[in-house]
Amino acid sequence: MRESCIELTKEQQAYRDGDAGLELQLATETLIRYGKAFSAERLVPIVSAHLAGSFAISAYSGYYELFDRLVAAGVRVRVPTTVNPHPGHDYSLPNRWLVFRRQEHHERQLERLGVMLNFSCVCYYEANVPRFGDILGWAESSAVIYANSVIGARTNRHSIMIDVCMAVTGWTPDFGLLQDEHRKGDVLVKLDVDEMDACAVGYLVGRRLVNKVPVLTHYPFDATELKNMGAAMAAAGGIGLFHVVGATPEAPTLDAVFHREPEETITITQQDLDALRLERSQQAEAGMIVFGCPQMTLEEVQQIGRHFVGKKVKRRVLFHVVPSALTQLRELPLHNQLIEAGVELYRHCPLASLSLRFGGGRILTPSGKLHYYLQDADYGNLDDALRIAGVR
């Protein structure tokens, strides 16, 4: 291997030399080699961490072995650290027995490592809210893109286990989206749409631009739209940062967000958005309508839930809600109104819980991320979803 060009502080050098124990030595070494691959010159402190690895997926074992090793050595997180959702093992027997049989053990280990058990991918909703300019060590692609784009905090798209290494050391290698020059716009995205569907925009931008920094022309997206749009960009593409002119903090104007001419300009049209939707004639075959990938916030449940009040669903309708938002929802009349309408309310991850299931038919979802990951989830916009659910 090439010589390290990473300059370490005294404390970092001590960790690397093993003064803090073998596990922290390896965690530090991991961050150094990882940073070196991207020509990082130093490890910098992080304000918080967010872990993506909340599901004990039985087909994989390396990550869980390492996690157990850290816990057995008494290692604890050094910065406030939140974690992704439950996989929903409590709701389906195949999931419980085949996919997530070590789930309870893994959740206990998360607690022993000192992780805040918020169990949500929308950690930035209330459990772990960064400020503009904060350096973070986050995993979970939808949270990373939101923190970078909508809040203006800085984190790379880190993987599972790298997130743990950052949480237990409190450092992250300085490269990529931590640096000003990588946060400027690459491609200008013009929106020529009559009926906005932020999720579909995100999906198409992810597909076409892969890993560029897109700059969308002004549109007054709300927080829910920004959350769902970013998640789709980070699933269909590898985007970690986007800007919307006049709406996100690092894009007050077009000039401010580009430091040179855009390398390309693309236009997303209404036709593009419509082409992503499942043919209307096939939509009726959907067995269930799934919302909440990323999980729904209280505002989102209220926005979408109002359509269900006083109605009865004609298909299974599943809402996946941030656990703390579900607790708040229980205090509101809307909670019982949704239950009376037949809406199922969950606090786990639809992507994990619905991946393996028997029967129940295909899924129709207005989530670009869920559409990408589930083999049998077709895309429909909010109107499609409500119509097939039988409430519009």
Added chain:
Amino acid sequence: MRSFTGKPVLGGQAKGPALFTDQAVNFTAGFTKPQNLLPWKRSQFCDRHHPWCGEDLKGKVVFLPACIGSTHTGLVVLDLVRLGIGPAAIVVEDADPLLVSGAVLSEVWYGRGMPIVSCHIAQFAAAIKTGTIAEVNGDTGEVILRD
């Protein structure tokens, strides 16, 4: 024989049948489907949105433009590398944090790495055919193709 030089990202040497795609690869979507639970389908790539869907990547030298998608990528790549059931080496245009982390984790914690070289991949589109064997040197950045 044709020789190319890219930027070394992760060290080591490997050789195997070459597999090329001009579509970015989502390793999480590719390897976390119910069928991947079956021991004999662990290394089968199962993302319906990608032309590699159905391909077994074990032992192959894979050429791709970029890695996209979930931060579960490292969990997947870590096991593919440490258990020797994934690609032998990766040649990628944009070496991104997710792809690199899985190989780094395996190298540091399990002592088994995977070479990664970063270089323009369009040049390989015509050069790689069925039966082409690729050799990758992750320390020098050299990539050799043999028919």
